[in-house]
Every structure is written in structure tokens, then in C-alpha cells.
Amino acid sequence: MRGVAEGGPAVARTRAAVRGRDQELTALRTALAPDGGRLIVLTGPAGIGRTALLDRVARLLAADGARVLPLRLGTGPDGGGDPYALAALVRAVRERFEQLQESGLSEALSAVAQLRDARGRERGGWTPAVVAALDGLFETVGRRERVALLVDDAHAVAEPAPVLSAARRAGCLVVATCEEGAERGPGLAELLTDADRVMTIGPLADDVALSLVRRAAGARLDESVVTALRTALGPLLGNPGTVLGTLDALRRSGRLVTFEGRLCLSDPAEPVALPADHPLLRRASALGGTAVRLLGAVALLDGLDLDALPPLADILEADPVDCGRGLDLLIEAGVLTAGPDGRISCRCPALAATAAGRFRARRGTALHAALAERLLAGHRRSGGVDPVVLADHVARGGATVRLDDDTVRLLLTMGAAAEQEEPERATLWYSAALRRLPPTGPEHARTLCRLLLLVVRTGRYELLREPLTRYAEHGCAEESVDEIRLAAILLALHSGVPPAERAVRELLDAPFPGRGPTAFSEWWFDRRLAPDPRRHPATDGDTLAGAGAGAGAGAGAGVDTQAGAEPRGWAEVTAEAGALAGDGAETPAGGKASVGGGAGAGDRAGAGARNGTASGDGTRGGAGRSDLLSAALCGDVAACERVWRSSGGAAPSPELDRLRQAALVADMADVARLVIGADYRVPETGVLGAYHRVVRGYADADWTRAMSAVRELELSPAEDTLARHAARLLAVDMCAARGEFGQAARWLTAATRAPRLAVLRTWARVGLAARKGDDGQAVRVALLAGPRLRRAGLRTGLSILLSRALRIAVLGDDHEGAAELLAEIELLPHEHHVDAQESLLLARGLVHRDPECAREATDLIRERGDLPALMESCLAVARFAPDPRPWLREAHALATRCGAAALLERVREVTRERGVPAPRARGRRDALAVTEQRIIELIGEGLTNRQIALRLRLSEKTVENYLTRLFARTGCRSRVELAAASLTGRLARTPT
Structure with missing residues (x-):
């Protein structure tokens, strides 16, 4: 489900550009109110909206009856040959000659024109004759009515003050704009000194700037675009010219695509860059070649410490003094900024992206490597080099930096010291040291373990690529195979991209002991990555098969089994669950279910995540964490509880229930956070980060955010993974609730029928049928699927599926169906499952029409934070509650928050049925429903x-x-x- 490139015209200047300028307009009205001549100068950076504000002032003055004479400087054919703006003035008066219609105007204008010609030939200075001619012209123009002279870009001429001062002497209102940061010659300085008032136009508020973006987009803009612009532009977001120009550059480069009715970024991970002709880049170019190279270096290095300036000057083949002066000029021009610690950075990430893009022949890694070599040489000669600066450049310089044993030991020592306070730096330093350690040595194994721990803490999963490549080329020690496999799993989970190296693919294809024949690759990518597995010379078959051997200890089979029952084989479970996942399996007409042999039903990530060493010490040991992770993602409820209890956890407990909820929707980031604890940082980017936003946005009723993250997953370069398929199923429910049934059907078709997602898929199908008005079909699907899923051992989330169907049955007055669903819910184990207890309470409350029981259940749902389930439950309880109004109000508020038009209609139906006043959304009266x-x-x-x-x-x-x-x-x-x-x-x- 990919988007198509979105073309379109360049962003045009519109009246919307003056939005958010009420304060400036009020100040201008006050300044222009007194009688007599006034000279007001508006200053601001390029793109801030000076021209748009001046146009607005022109309309206001014209509405007040003033004659407006606009004067745009620097745009005519005269170029630098019109230092006093005389030619521009003559053109402006001639263009409005008919409107002015003053006697003597022709003679006054001819006098100025003749002097203009004379000034052009002689290139002389200002003379009394010119002053007299200008005074005569403006006195003639303003003889009967007040005249407003509006001068745009006054900085574009050398001497703007004489013309503007003459207009003011004649009683005219004069409003001029000039660019902040423009070269201030004597003429511009004279103008600013002579002005009655100088007003600085500041940046727009963020919400106003983003409203301009949405308006200029010409289509419904995905929130990810807004977020990307906010992050990339930083302090420049409030500059209308910058934000609209950047949006247009994205459009012209093909980065904006239309996907499912929204305008999205084609590759969200790629940086957003400023247009190549942005004023800040032009200003940097005007400072000369050294300044341009310095800007590129700062961008490539992601900042510059002053200690690195002398070796950088050597690399750039420039004089260090010239480089220091160039940095000062770039900072003065607003292109670079200096932090409190003296570190030099680009003004914003988008500026850095454009500047770095101009130097692709010399990548940032190569520049870091060159700096590292020079700093190392200086350190060996005389010392005195800041070890942190040295280590940073060595770490970022890649494999080309030549390191001796002393430097490797320095990196390891500094990494150990920085683990607690600066884990990001420690991760980089360990990564750099690891590439210089013999892969079969004990120090390599220890360092790899520390690196894995820090990667989990910092989210820097891309640093695992190099150890995996080295493993494929050189192998590793036998005791490191488990960590190598864990590194491969972590990288595949977070990037969504299979490894390129065959040896690493074979690690992901190997079966997990205790979990049947399915490998991680089948579970995550729904396929094997190396179809014809061969032994890799670095490991033997026994070592590979034993990787993560402790993962299955005590975890049982990959599915839930009843006490005393014989565990069902994985192939048997896969066959039956595969039939449940098919859309034709639950048809009320009794159509025969097709048995799908979909691979990838069981989770194998946990066994690979046997991070006893890499996850550090905690209340739950490494093997216990691994077993728990594996059981949770496999949907093995019984094993989850066994491992949880054996590692000292209380059952039932909110954490265990959150673990099961995360496993239901395959939210691996939340599962890892709950299992690993504070050591795990939920990533902000990548597959798991985006999917985590889908899950949280759905549960929090922030469906705009959730759907944006779904589209981000679809447009990312990652392959189809379990997370992407689960996101599609959540998108089915959100689109159906909004009445977008065509989109919901497309999302359902795109989602895999893998048995691992059979419960979630059936849950989505039940919701879709109900939103389309077929409550009977929804109940029948659940009644057919529930027993099969239970027999297949796929119980995680089954109570939530059945509870949804029961709510639908109650709303549709299907008492028989509701009773059957209650019977199914009562067959599930409840004594240690808070979510199952919640479902049972709600089911009994709805079937037996017990408001107190239903209230207790909805309190549990509210505490769990599942707002969509709370919305549906409130609506169902409102059918029979003695006072339905509070239930309807809450359901209406949540449906409005979600934008769920289909559910709002159900709220209205119940409202009419119960004969109570319709609930109203809180908020501004003029907000659209x-x-x-x-x-x-x-x-x-x-x-x-x-x-x-x-x-x-x-x-x-x-x-x-x-x-x-x-x-x-x-x-x-x-x-x-x-x-x-x-x-x-x-x-x-x-x-x-």
C-alpha cells in the first residue's frame, strides 16, 4: 500500500501570510494615526512576511481613504544604477498617474525624472535641486488627500533615506520594510536613525505557522509532515517564507506523496532539508569559499568543538585564523549558533541537511576519520587533546581510523566510566573499540555484551550492523553466538529490514528450542531468509542450534495448554489457527474454512533475547527475562504466569496484564519495556517506535496520531513485518469507526492471515461488521471463532474479542447471542487474569442488566486505559442503565475525540431510544462537529x-x-x- 508522488505548483503568496500579525497591525494603526508625516520602518529576516504585512497595511489605509503609492525597490531594470530610488519613484507615480490627477503633477514628475537622468549620467551625490524636486512632487501628490508611500525592501538601494524623508516632510505617511541582517551601509543606517519608529517583525506562533502549512498543502496533510517540519526547522518554523518554501521543496523533490487520502512524507526517516536557495544559504555563500566549507564541515560533523578547529583547518587546507573568522561571520549571519559550552552547530537540522548534502563526496564519517587521525597524532606527540573530543571523532570515524592497543584500551576505559552518566557516548566508544578487538577473543565477548546492554538503553540499534557484518566475515567465539544472534534479532525488530549477510540470515532462520520449528524470521518477516541453509564455517551446527538454549526452559509450548492436557503440536495449532485467520472462515452461510499453512505463527524473539549478560542485573534474571519475552510474544499465557511467578513476580498483577495486552497487539516495544524494565528505552523511530505510537494513539483515542503512525509504517523502506500487519488491523477498526468502510476493507485485505494475529484479525472483523450495521454478522463471527481459537490455544486477547462481540449483541438486542458469548467468556480462566475478570464482569453486567456490575467493569477498563473499549462499553450500558445520560455523555465525548462518526450515530440512536436529551460536545461553539x-x-x-x-x-x-x-x-x-x-x-x- 504505497503512495503516489504529489505534484503541484509552487507555493504562492496569499493573504493568509498575515495571519497571526494582529499585534503588529495594531501597533501600526497606532503609529500611523497622528496627522502629519510619519516614517515607520518594519524590519525582519528574509521570509518573515514583511511584504505580506505591507500589503495588508495598504488595504487598511486604502479603506480609510488614503491614496496608496507602493514602491518596490530592487525589482526594476535599473539594478545598482538607481542608488536613490529615483527611477523606482518615477515608475510608481507614472503607473498611478490617472488615479492621482493633480494639477501640476506632470511638471513635478518631469523635474524628478530629469534629475534622475542627470544623476544616472553623472553618478554624483545628493544636490539641493533633487531635494527641491522631490519636495515639489510629494507636495503635489498630497495636495488634496493624505498619501501613503509604502516602500518594500528599502535595503535594496544604497541611499533610501532622502526620498522617504522628503515624502514625510510633505505630510505623507511612509512605511518602509528592510531585511534584518542585510548589509548596513551608511544609507540604511541613516534611514533607521531618521525613522519615527522602527518595528521588528518577529516569528509567527507555531500554531499559526502550521496553519499556513496546512492551507498551502492543498490536501489533507498527515500529521507526520507537520511533526517533521517542526523538528527540522526548529527556530525557523515561525518564518512563513522558510516553512512554505520547505514544503514546496518537499513537493518538488517528490518527497510528498498522497497515501490513503493524506499528504505524507515518502520516506519519513530521511531528513527534511531547506531549499537550496534559502536566504541563510545565500548569506553563507556570500561570505566566501572558506565559510561555505566550514558550514559543510559543521553540518557533516553534527557540530564542532573549538578544540577540533586547527586540525579541521588543516583538512580544509585553510588558514586557522581565516577559519576562526569564518565561524564568527557565520554566527553573526545567523547561519551557525554557539552553545554555552562553545560547541558550534547549524541553526536548525534542515539547514544542516542541505549543507551536508552539498558535500556528499566527503561523507561525515570520512571527515570524522580525518579529524581523528590528526587528533591522535597530536595526542601521541605532545598530549593536550581533550580525550572526549578525541574519542568522539574516533568512534564516528568508522573502520578507516587506525587504532593502536593503547587507544582501544582508552575507549574501553572511557566507555565503562561513561555508562551511567553518558550512555549514548559510551555506546559509540564501545562500538569503536569492538571493531578493533579479535572476534574470537574473550575481550570481544565481554565488550559485545556491554554494547548490547547500552544499545537497549539508548536505542542505537544501527550500531549493531557492523558487529554482524564482522561476524559474517570472520565468525566469533562460541560463547558469543548467543549475543550475535540477539544483536541480529534486535536490529531486525527495530529496522524491519532483513540482514544482507547469509550467515546472519541463517541465525534468524534457526529454530528456537522449546518453541517448535518456527524461526524468528518466520515469525517477524513471515518467511525464511535463507531458504537453503548451509553451515557457516564460523560455527558448527550444534552451536547454532543451541543459540539461546536457555530460552525455552520452563516456558512450555508456544501456545496455552489446559492443566493436565497433552500439549498440542505446533503444526496442529498452526493449521487450525490458519483457518481462523482467513476471512472466509466465519461466514454465517457455513462456507467451508480454507486451512492456511501460514508460516510465522509463533514468536521466537524471546529465545533470541536471552540477554542474561546484556540486560544487566535485576530482579528477574537474564534467562527469566528471555523466557518471559518469548512466552509473551507467543501468546503463551500459562508460560507467562509460570515464568513471572518463578522470577518473583506477583500474579495477578497490573504489569502481567499489561504484558498480555501488549502481546495481543504485538507491541514488542511495550513487551520489551515490561520484561526488561528501566534498562529498555522505547525507541522513537524505526518499526517498533512507529508501531508503539499506533498502539498508544489507538488506546488513548488519539486516532489522528495513530493513523499517522500507520501511514509512516507503510511508507517506510522496511519490509512487511508482524508489526506492520498488526498496525493494519488497528487501522481497520479506526477507519470503520469513522465510517470509512472502503479504507477499512483495504487495510483488512492487506493484513496477513498469520495465526499469530488470528485473535486480533477476528476482533477487527467483528468491529468492521458492526460499524457497517450488521450486528448479527459480527456476533456470528465471534461465536464461530471463539471456540476454535480457544481449542487452538490462542487465548491471549480472546476475552477482549468476546467482550466486544457481547457489547455488540447487547446493542443489537441479540439476547441469545449475548448469552452464548457470556458462556464462552466463562470458559476462559479468570482467577489470575485482570483483563479476563474485567470481561467477565462486563459480560455479566450487560447480560443480566446489572448497572453496578457494569460500572465496576468499566472502572477496570478506564484504569487499563483502553478508551475505545470504554466508549463501546458505555454505549452498551446506556441501553439499560436507570439514568443513561452519564453513560451517553462519556461515550459521546470519546467518540468525538476519536472522530468516530459511525459510533456517534449509534450514540444518537440510543439517545432517541431512551428518550433523553442528546449529549453535546464541549468546546467552542463554532467548532465543526x-x-x-x-x-x-x-x-x-x-x-x-x-x-x-x-x-x-x-x-x-x-x-x-x-x-x-x-x-x-x-x-x-x-x-x-x-x-x-x-x-x-x-x-x-x-x-x-
Whole structure:
């Protein structure tokens, strides 16, 4: 499910550019109010919106009855031959000659023109004749009405003050703009000194700047684009020219693609760069070649310590004094910044990305390596080099840096000292030392263990690529195979990309002892990575098969088994669960289920994650953590509890229940956090980071964030993984709840039918059927799938699936179906499962119409933080509660927060049925309701009123009534105008 490149015209200047300038406009009105001549100068950096603000002032003055004479400098054919702006003035008056219509104007204008010609020929200075001619011209122009002279880019001419001062002497209002940071010659200094008031235009507030971005996008913008712009531009986000120019550069480069109705970044991990012609880059170029090379070096190095300036000057073949002066000029120009510690950095990441991109022939690693070599040479000669700076450049310089034994020992010693306070640096230093240690030696094994621990703490999984490549080339010690395999699993989990080396692929293909024949590669990638496995010379078959041998100890089979029952074979479970995952298996017509032999049903990551050494000491030992991780991701509830108890954990406990919930939706980041503890950092990027945002956004009812993360996963270069398929199933539920049934069906089709996700897939199918209005089909699917899943041992999340179906049965008055589902829920073990106890309480409360029992269950759901389940539960309880209003209010609030139009309609149905006032969303009165917003969005997609009614399950008349109210409220006169107003940001935003 990939996007297509989005083309479009360049971002145009629009009136929206003055949004957020109320304070400046108020100050200008006050400054221009007094009678007589006034000279106001507006200053601000390039792109800040000076011209747009000046245009707004022109409209305000014209509305007040003033004659507006605009003067744009630096744009005419005169170039540098018009130092006093006389030519520009003559052109401006001639263009408005008919509107001015003053007697004597022709003669006054001719006098200035003649003097202009004379000045051009003689290149002389300012003369009294010029002053008199200008005074005569402006007195003639302003004889009957007040005249406003609006001068844009006054810095573009050498001497702007004489013309502007003459206009003020004649009683004109003069407003001029000039660029902040422009070269300040005597003429510009005179203007600023002579002005009655100088106003600085500051950056826009972030929300205003981002509203401009949404308006300029011309389509519904995915929130990931907004987040990427905010991160990349940093302090430049409030500059309208910069943010709109960067958006346009993304569009022109093909980085913006349309995917599932949103404008998204094609590769979210790639940096966002400033346009090549950005004023800051032009300013750097104007400072000369040394400054340009310094800027590129700072960008490639991700910052520069002043200790590294002398060797950097040597690399750049420049004089150190010139380099120091160049850095000062770049800082003065606002291109670079200096931190409190003296470290030099680029103004923002987007600037660094563009500057670094100009020097691709010399990558950052090569520059670090060159600096490291020179710093090492100086350190060996005389010392005095900051060891932290030295170690940083050595670590970032890659394999080309030549290290002796003393330097390797220095890196190991500094890494050990920095583990607690600076784990990021320690990770880099250990990684650099590891590449110089013999791969079969004991020091390599110890360092690899420390590196794995730090990678888990810092999230720097990309640092594991090099040890894996070296393993493929040179092998490793027998005692290091487990750690190498763990490194391969961690990297594959977080990157979503299979390793390139065959030997590493074979590690991921090897079966996990105690978990049947399925390998990690089958579980995560749904396929084997090396179809024709061969022994690698670095390891023998016994060593490879024994990798992670402790993982299966005490964990049992990869599925749940009843006490005293014979464990079912993995192949048997896979066959039955594969049938459950198929969309045709649960059809009410009794169609025969096709048995799928989908590989990758069981989790094997935990066995590979036997990080007894790499995860450090804790209350749960390394082998226990590994067993627990494996059991949780396999859905082995009984094994989870056994390992949890044996390692000292309490059962039941909130942590154990959160572990099962994370395992249900395959949220490996949360599972790892719960198992490993504080040592594990949930990554912000990569496959697991994005998928974790999907899960949290869904549970928190922040579906805009969740769907954005789903699209990020789809557009990333990673392969289809278990996390991507699970994200698609959550997307099914969100789209169905919003009434986007076509998109929901596409997401369901794209999701794998792997048995590992059979429960989650059935849960999504049940929800989709109910949202489409077929409650009976939803209940039948659950009743057919529940027993099969239970018999197959796939019990993790089964109570949540059955509980959802029971809520749907209650809403649809299917008492028989609700009773059958209650019976199924009662067959599940409950004594140690908080989630199952919650489901049982809710089921009994709904079936027996017991409000107190239902209230206790919803309190448990609320405590668990599953807001979508809480929304559905409140709606079901409202069917029979003595006072349905608080239940309906909560359901309505959550549905509004999610943007769930289909569920809002169910709320309205129950409201009408119970005969109580309709709940209303809290917030601004003029904010668009969710249904109104959906109607506008569907109009933008080209749907007719009838099609919209079918999509939202409304009557056509209801859609017409909504439109009538929208026309009255917004001032729009047609459906097309309404859709256009929404796209341009003129309507109040609501959840998307």
C-alpha cells in the first residue's frame, strides 16, 4: 500500500501570510494615526512576511481613504544604477498617474525624472535641486488627500533615506520594510536613525505557522509532515517564507506523496532539508569559499568543538585564523549558533541537511576519520587533546581510523566510566573499540555484551550492523553466538529490514528450542531468509542450534495448554489457527474454512533475547527475562504466569496484564519495556517506535496520531513485518469507526492471515461488521471463532474479542447471542487474569442488566486505559442503565475525540431510544462537529449527498440539513466553496 508522488505548483503568496500579525497591525494603526508625516520602518529576516504585512497595511489605509503609492525597490531594470530610488519613484507615480490627477503633477514628475537622468549620467551625490524636486512632487501628490508611500525592501538601494524623508516632510505617511541582517551601509543606517519608529517583525506562533502549512498543502496533510517540519526547522518554523518554501521543496523533490487520502512524507526517516536557495544559504555563500566549507564541515560533523578547529583547518587546507573568522561571520549571519559550552552547530537540522548534502563526496564519517587521525597524532606527540573530543571523532570515524592497543584500551576505559552518566557516548566508544578487538577473543565477548546492554538503553540499534557484518566475515567465539544472534534479532525488530549477510540470515532462520520449528524470521518477516541453509564455517551446527538454549526452559509450548492436557503440536495449532485467520472462515452461510499453512505463527524473539549478560542485573534474571519475552510474544499465557511467578513476580498483577495486552497487539516495544524494565528505552523511530505510537494513539483515542503512525509504517523502506500487519488491523477498526468502510476493507485485505494475529484479525472483523450495521454478522463471527481459537490455544486477547462481540449483541438486542458469548467468556480462566475478570464482569453486567456490575467493569477498563473499549462499553450500558445520560455523555465525548462518526450515530440512536436529551460536545461553539467535518471531507472526495448518506448511515435529508446549517454558519454558498474553505483552513479544525 504505497503512495503516489504529489505534484503541484509552487507555493504562492496569499493573504493568509498575515495571519497571526494582529499585534503588529495594531501597533501600526497606532503609529500611523497622528496627522502629519510619519516614517515607520518594519524590519525582519528574509521570509518573515514583511511584504505580506505591507500589503495588508495598504488595504487598511486604502479603506480609510488614503491614496496608496507602493514602491518596490530592487525589482526594476535599473539594478545598482538607481542608488536613490529615483527611477523606482518615477515608475510608481507614472503607473498611478490617472488615479492621482493633480494639477501640476506632470511638471513635478518631469523635474524628478530629469534629475534622475542627470544623476544616472553623472553618478554624483545628493544636490539641493533633487531635494527641491522631490519636495515639489510629494507636495503635489498630497495636495488634496493624505498619501501613503509604502516602500518594500528599502535595503535594496544604497541611499533610501532622502526620498522617504522628503515624502514625510510633505505630510505623507511612509512605511518602509528592510531585511534584518542585510548589509548596513551608511544609507540604511541613516534611514533607521531618521525613522519615527522602527518595528521588528518577529516569528509567527507555531500554531499559526502550521496553519499556513496546512492551507498551502492543498490536501489533507498527515500529521507526520507537520511533526517533521517542526523538528527540522526548529527556530525557523515561525518564518512563513522558510516553512512554505520547505514544503514546496518537499513537493518538488517528490518527497510528498498522497497515501490513503493524506499528504505524507515518502520516506519519513530521511531528513527534511531547506531549499537550496534559502536566504541563510545565500548569506553563507556570500561570505566566501572558506565559510561555505566550514558550514559543510559543521553540518557533516553534527557540530564542532573549538578544540577540533586547527586540525579541521588543516583538512580544509585553510588558514586557522581565516577559519576562526569564518565561524564568527557565520554566527553573526545567523547561519551557525554557539552553545554555552562553545560547541558550534547549524541553526536548525534542515539547514544542516542541505549543507551536508552539498558535500556528499566527503561523507561525515570520512571527515570524522580525518579529524581523528590528526587528533591522535597530536595526542601521541605532545598530549593536550581533550580525550572526549578525541574519542568522539574516533568512534564516528568508522573502520578507516587506525587504532593502536593503547587507544582501544582508552575507549574501553572511557566507555565503562561513561555508562551511567553518558550512555549514548559510551555506546559509540564501545562500538569503536569492538571493531578493533579479535572476534574470537574473550575481550570481544565481554565488550559485545556491554554494547548490547547500552544499545537497549539508548536505542542505537544501527550500531549493531557492523558487529554482524564482522561476524559474517570472520565468525566469533562460541560463547558469543548467543549475543550475535540477539544483536541480529534486535536490529531486525527495530529496522524491519532483513540482514544482507547469509550467515546472519541463517541465525534468524534457526529454530528456537522449546518453541517448535518456527524461526524468528518466520515469525517477524513471515518467511525464511535463507531458504537453503548451509553451515557457516564460523560455527558448527550444534552451536547454532543451541543459540539461546536457555530460552525455552520452563516456558512450555508456544501456545496455552489446559492443566493436565497433552500439549498440542505446533503444526496442529498452526493449521487450525490458519483457518481462523482467513476471512472466509466465519461466514454465517457455513462456507467451508480454507486451512492456511501460514508460516510465522509463533514468536521466537524471546529465545533470541536471552540477554542474561546484556540486560544487566535485576530482579528477574537474564534467562527469566528471555523466557518471559518469548512466552509473551507467543501468546503463551500459562508460560507467562509460570515464568513471572518463578522470577518473583506477583500474579495477578497490573504489569502481567499489561504484558498480555501488549502481546495481543504485538507491541514488542511495550513487551520489551515490561520484561526488561528501566534498562529498555522505547525507541522513537524505526518499526517498533512507529508501531508503539499506533498502539498508544489507538488506546488513548488519539486516532489522528495513530493513523499517522500507520501511514509512516507503510511508507517506510522496511519490509512487511508482524508489526506492520498488526498496525493494519488497528487501522481497520479506526477507519470503520469513522465510517470509512472502503479504507477499512483495504487495510483488512492487506493484513496477513498469520495465526499469530488470528485473535486480533477476528476482533477487527467483528468491529468492521458492526460499524457497517450488521450486528448479527459480527456476533456470528465471534461465536464461530471463539471456540476454535480457544481449542487452538490462542487465548491471549480472546476475552477482549468476546467482550466486544457481547457489547455488540447487547446493542443489537441479540439476547441469545449475548448469552452464548457470556458462556464462552466463562470458559476462559479468570482467577489470575485482570483483563479476563474485567470481561467477565462486563459480560455479566450487560447480560443480566446489572448497572453496578457494569460500572465496576468499566472502572477496570478506564484504569487499563483502553478508551475505545470504554466508549463501546458505555454505549452498551446506556441501553439499560436507570439514568443513561452519564453513560451517553462519556461515550459521546470519546467518540468525538476519536472522530468516530459511525459510533456517534449509534450514540444518537440510543439517545432517541431512551428518550433523553442528546449529549453535546464541549468546546467552542463554532467548532465543526465530527459529522459535519466528515461531510465536508467526503464532498472534497467528490461524493454526492446520496453517497455521503450511505457512507455515514444517515438519510439524504439529514445530509441536506447539515449542509444548510453549514452554509449559514460559514457563509459559503455551495458545496465546492465549502470544500475549498476547509482545504484553505478557513473552517475550525477538528480531529482527523
